[in-house]
Amino acid sequence: MTNAITRRRRLELVVGAVVLAILAVLPLPIRDVYTQNLIILTILYAGLAQAWNILGGYCGQISLGHGLYFGIGAYVSTMLFVDAGISPLLGMFAAGAIASLVALLVGWPCFRLSGHYYAIATVVVGEIGHLLFLNWDFVGAATGLYVPFHGQSWMNLQFRTSKLPFHYLALVFAAATWIVAWVLEGSRWGYSWRAMRDDVIAARSLAVRVFPSKMAASAISGFFTGLGGAIFAQYVGYIDPDSVMAANISILIALPAVLGGVGTLWGPLIGAAILIPTSELTRSYLGGAGGVDLMIYGALIVGVALLRPAGLVSLLGARR
Amino acid sequence: MSVLLEVKDVSKSFGGVAANVDISFDVTEGEILGLIGPNGAGKTSLFNAISGDVTPDKGEIRLSGVRVSGTGPVACARAGIARTFQVVRSFDSMTVRENVMVGAFCRHTRAATAMAEAERVLDFAGLAAQADRPAHSLTPPEKRRLEIARALATEPKLLLLDEMLTGLTPTEAGAGVQLIRDVRAQGITIIMVEHVMEILLPLIDRAVVLNLGRVLTSGLPGDLVQDPAVISAYLGDRYAQ
Amino acid sequence: MSAISIDTVLQVALSGLLMGLIYALVAAGLSLIFGLMDVVNFAHGELLMLAMYATFFLNLWFGLDPLILLPVVAAIMFALGVAIYRGLISRALGVQFNRGMVQIFVTFGLAIFIRGAAQLAFGGDFRSVGTSWLANRTADLHGIYVPLPQLAASAVCLVAFAGLFALGRTEFGRALQATREDRDAVALIGIDRDRIFAIGWGLGAAAVGVAGTMLVGFYYVSPNVGANFALIAYVTVALGGFGNLMGALVAGILIGEVEAVTAQVLEPSLKQVGMFAIYLVVLMVRPRGLFGKL
Numbered sequence: 001m002t003n004a005i006t007r008r009r010r011l012e013l014v015v016g017a018v019v020l021a022i023l024a025v026l027p028l029p030i031r032d033v034y035t036q037n038l039i040i041l042t043i044l045y046a047g048l049a050q051a052w053n054i055l056g057g058y059c060g061q062i063s064l065g066h067g068l069y070f071g072i073g074a075y076v077s078t079m080l081f082v083d084a085g086i087s088p089l090l091g092m093f094a095a096g097a098i099a100s101l102v103a104l105l106v107g108w109p110c111f112r113l114s115g116h117y118y119a120i121a122t123v124v125v126g127e128i129g130h131l132l133f134l135n136w137d138f139v140g141a142a143t144g145l146y147v148p149f150h151g152q153s154w155m156n157l158q159f160r161t162s163k164l165p166f167h168y169l170a171l172v173f174a175a176a177t178w179i180v181a182w183v184l185e186g187s188r189w190g191y192s193w194r195a196m197r198d199d200v201i202a203a204r205s206l207a208v209r210v211f212p213s214k215m216a217a218s219a220i221s222g223f224f225t226g227l228g229g230a231i232f233a234q235y236v237g238y239i240d241p242d243s244v245m246a247a248n249i250s251i252l253i254a255l256p257a258v259l260g261g262v263g264t265l266w267g268p269l270i271g272a273a274i275l276i277p278t279s280e281l282t283r284s285y286l287g288g289a290g291g292v293d294l295m296i297y298g299a300l301i302v303g304v305a306l307l308r309p310a311g312l313v314s315l316l317g318a319r320r
Numbered sequence: 321m322s323v324l325l326e327v328k329d330v331s332k333s334f335g336g337v338a339a340n341v342d343i344s345f346d347v348t349e350g351e352i353l354g355l356i357g358p359n360g361a362g363k364t365s366l367f368n369a370i371s372g373d374v375t376p377d378k379g380e381i382r383l384s385g386v387r388v389s390g391t392g393p394v395a396c397a398r399a400g401i402a403r404t405f406q407v408v409r410s411f412d413s414m415t416v417r418e419n420v421m422v423g424a425f426c427r428h429t430r431a432a433t434a435m436a437e438a439e440r441v442l443d444f445a446g447l448a449a450q451a452d453r454p455a456h457s458l459t460p461p462e463k464r465r466l467e468i469a470r471a472l473a474t475e476p477k478l479l480l481l482d483e484m485l486t487g488l489t490p491t492e493a494g495a496g497v498q499l500i501r502d503v504r505a506q507g508i509t510i511i512m513v514e515h516v517m518e519i520l521l522p523l524i525d526r527a528v529v530l531n532l533g534r535v536l537t538s539g540l541p542g543d544l545v546q547d548p549a550v551i552s553a554y555l556g557d558r559y560a561q
Numbered sequence: 562m563s564a565i566s567i568d569t570v571l572q573v574a575l576s577g578l579l580m581g582l583i584y585a586l587v588a589a590g591l592s593l594i595f596g597l598m599d600v601v602n603f604a605h606g607e608l609l610m611l612a613m614y615a616t617f618f619l620n621l622w623f624g625l626d627p628l629i630l631l632p633v634v635a636a637i638m639f640a641l642g643v644a645i646y647r648g649l650i651s652r653a654l655g656v657q658f659n660r661g662m663v664q665i666f667v668t669f670g671l672a673i674f675i676r677g678a679a680q681l682a683f684g685g686d687f688r689s690v691g692t693s694w695l696a697n698r699t700a701d702l703h704g705i706y707v708p709l710p711q712l713a714a715s716a717v718c719l720v721a722f723a724g725l726f727a728l729g730r731t732e733f734g735r736a737l738q739a740t741r742e743d744r745d746a747v748a749l750i751g752i753d754r755d756r757i758f759a760i761g762w763g764l765g766a767a768a769v770g771v772a773g774t775m776l777v778g779f780y781y782v783s784p785n786v787g788a789n790f791a792l793i794a795y796v797t798v799a800l801g802g803f804g805n806l807m808g809a810l811v812a813g814i815l816i817g818e819v820e821a822v823t824a825q826v827l828e829p830s831l832k833q834v835g836m837f838a839i840y841l842v843v844l845m846v847r848p849r850g851l852f853g854k855l
Contacts, residue, residue, distance in 0.1 A: 003435070004415070004417065004452035005415075005417060005435065005452075006435075062661070062662065062665065109841065109844075109845050112844075112845070112848050113844060113848050114848075115661070116599075116601050116799070117799055117803070117844065117849065117850075119601075120601075120796070120798075120799045121799070121841065121844060123792065123795065124792075124796055124837045124840060124841065125837075125841070127792060127833070127837065128834060128837045128838070131830075131834050131837075134830065135828075135830055135831055187431055188425045188429060188431070188434070191418065191421055191425055192422070192425065194414055194418070194422075195411050195414070195419075195422040197413070198410075198412055198413055198414065199409045199412075201373070201405075202405065202470075203422065204373075204392075204393040204397075205373070205397060205403050206397060206402075206422050206423045206425075206426055206471075206473075206474055207393075207394050207398050207426040207474060208394070208422065208425075209394050247788075251669070255666070258666055262662060290680045291677040291678060291679065291680030291681030291682075291784070292677065293677065294673050294674065294676055294678075294680065295673075295674050295677035295678055295681065296677075297670075297673055297674075297677070298670045298671065298672070298673030298674030298675070298676075298677055299670070299674055300670070301666055301667075301673065302649065302666075302667050302670035302671055302674065303670075305653070305662075305663045305666040305667045306649070306652050306653060306663070306667060309656040309657070309658050309659045309660070310658045310659055
């Protein structure tokens with residue numbers, strides 16, 4: 001059957017494939033390590049924002065505590081690697097699974113709350129995790145954990161001579177979150193999420209099971225956020241609670257999706273493509289002037305939120 | 321014809337105020353039942369009890385002999401009770417087709433079959449031309465139609481219509497009446513709450529009159545308009561003008 | 562368990578109460594704005610920071626005691642609150658799509674902007690007020706030592722609360738109440754909704770300004786000082802019930818006490834875990850806070 005929905009979804013796949021192809025060849029001519037790093041972070045955050053988007057966008061549950069799942073992912077894979085010698089290639093899935101489980105444990109009580117109460121509860125849960133990790137010696141407390149270099153290989157997910165492997169790892173991660181979002185958007189769950197986000201009473205009257213649907217969104221979102229955390233840990237080689245679990249990480253994960261367009265396939269990608277380079281470039285070039293980088297960043301957020309409330313994606317003409 | 325819905329001794333009060341008191345009536349399969357009464361008679365409260373949105377304090381409601389009261393809106397929808405709302409509730413970030421698909425997913429797990437069902441319902445409800453417009457851009461009568469289409473997509477046995485003709489122009493209301501007749505022709509039983517008597521009375525097979533939370537009387541629409549108790553409770557203030 | 566003297570218990574209880582009153586006043590400003598227009602001000606901590614800097618510099622330049630500067634800073638913050646409402650929030654309330662997220666991220670972006678501006682203007686140093694009557698003085702209440710700046714701060718907070726409660730009984734307070742209950746209907750009875758909202762923001766900012774002025778007497782100010790207090794304020798407001806003044810007061814004191822006890826019993830670096838845990842437990846029982854309407 002062809003109709004507007006199936007046509008749109010087919011087009012999305014085509015555009016997605018083109019974007020993927022461009023991103024796959026993008027780093028090849030680039031020799032500058034700074035730019036390579038910038039692109040890798042942008043792609044990684046596009047994936048993280050897409051993971052957030054599943055819960056925060058499609059399902060409409062504004063979580064400001066995703067740093068917890070990101071941090072847990074980073075810690076789980078790192079500790080499995082450091083203490084048990086398990087390859088991060090496997091460890092990252094354990095990281096995702098545990099982050100997913102934690103997301104379910106957080107969702108269980110928090111989904112009783114609505115609106116601002118939910119958002120603030122997620123901030124608090126994230127901050128509890130941050131504080132506990134800061135004081136928990138088993139995970140290195142405030143000192144954090146180094147990922148020792150075990151030799152350059154895909155098994156160890158460690159590369160020193162080139163950033164390219166991390167580029168492709170991040171790209172596979174972001175592409176996976178995009179595909180998952182695409183599949184979910186067209187599925188029963190995707191429809192349930194958007195329906196209950198718009199009007200929960202009407203959704204219930206159409207047999208949408210609200211709580212299980214939120215839990216499903218939370219589990220999927222948490223899984224990919226944890227996965228991203230694991231990749232990030234391998235990439236930077238050092239983690240501590242402030243760098244992977246603090247409240248600003250939660251914001252960094254949510255922001256690209258919000259500015260790009262919540263509950264849209266392209267929003268997280270567009271948002272990350274604007275925000276991460278802006279943030280990094282202003283910090284590198286204006287960071288010396290202490291604060292100007294933050295002012296530009298803040299003004300950008302305010303400006304986009306006010307001028308394009310549906311997100312930057314609305315500039316493309318299509319609402320979704 | 322067999323009985324589809326049994327309402328038995330249903331009572332419900334909110335904060336000490338009795339909205340429904342010992343309400344009992346049956347609805348026969350395939351009929352259009354009008355639920356009428358002045359404002360505050362407890363019509364919407366009763367609707368909410370039948371659709372599972374509120375649990376009665378006392379009594380029970382059965383659909384095809386199976387108890388549905390107290391099971392919640394999701395179970396009621398799955399059991400075959402669909403509804404529209406007094407104040408239209410559409411999913412405004414979604415298109416008309418997507419709105420209807422939410423309903424279709426009640427019986428279909430796969431997107432393709434849900435889409436086919438949505439297609440069928442959109443044609444039936446006369447919304448095929450608007451299918452890919454955003455729901456928030458519809459006119460009020462179109463939105464009412466959308467609510468019916470969405471409810472029908474759940475493939476209900478019983479459809480509850482809450483003031484779906486109120487506030488429409490005579491032409492729009494006429495089209496709405498035709499749609500309701502078409503729905504019944506598909507074998508779907510209908511209970512409707514409506515204030516516009518001129519439209520309602522010719523449409524319904526039977527009416528239950530509520531007043532102050534209780535069943536005042538029930539019967540054929542033609543007989544009710546001559547019942548002095550009904551006239552004084554409700555119709556009086558309209559017809560006596 | 563080691564013997565805990567009565568004095569220790571009283572000391573902990575009192576320091577919890579004193580800090581709790583500050584938390585309560587910071588939260589009151591947030592709660593006021595939320596109650597009025599359903600907007601959570603994520604730049605609330607930055608307003609506190611600005612008030613602290615204002616006090617610091619006015620004190621540095623003119624040598625005036627923070628207690629004297631109190632009305633000045635409150636007035637500056639009131640004007641700033643009104644300006645933020647007129648410039649940003651009224652626009653954020655006007656968007657048709659995605660309003661909830663827009664208001665969150667407008668105030669959040671504003672917070673980042675203010676923090677950046679503070680870094681640029683004041684640098685990252687920690688500063689504290691040099692001259693004040695109360696600095697480094699303590700009162701001895703039968704063996705329990707109370708630093709005077711804290712004592713004065715909590716007294717001022719109580720007075721500010723009394724003022725806010727009194728305001729609720731005035732003509733303006735009733736207009737405020739009417740506006741929060743039905744935003745659209747008030748226009749019909751001649752209340753200028755926009756003006757009420759602007760004044761609400763002014764009052765909210767002034768409340769946090771008063772808290773900031775007193776806080777600077779015993780707390781270092783830096784561009785990032787707001788974040789910590791803001792988080793506590795959100796917890797306080799959610800715990801007390803959004804939009805409820807009495808809730809903010811009770812929850813603020815409760816949080817101050819829980820923090821003081823946790824710091825004493827566990828360890829100081831974990832002092833916030835206790836209050837967060839209490840908050841989560843209360844929200845499980847009362848999803849809209851202690852005083853929130855269900």
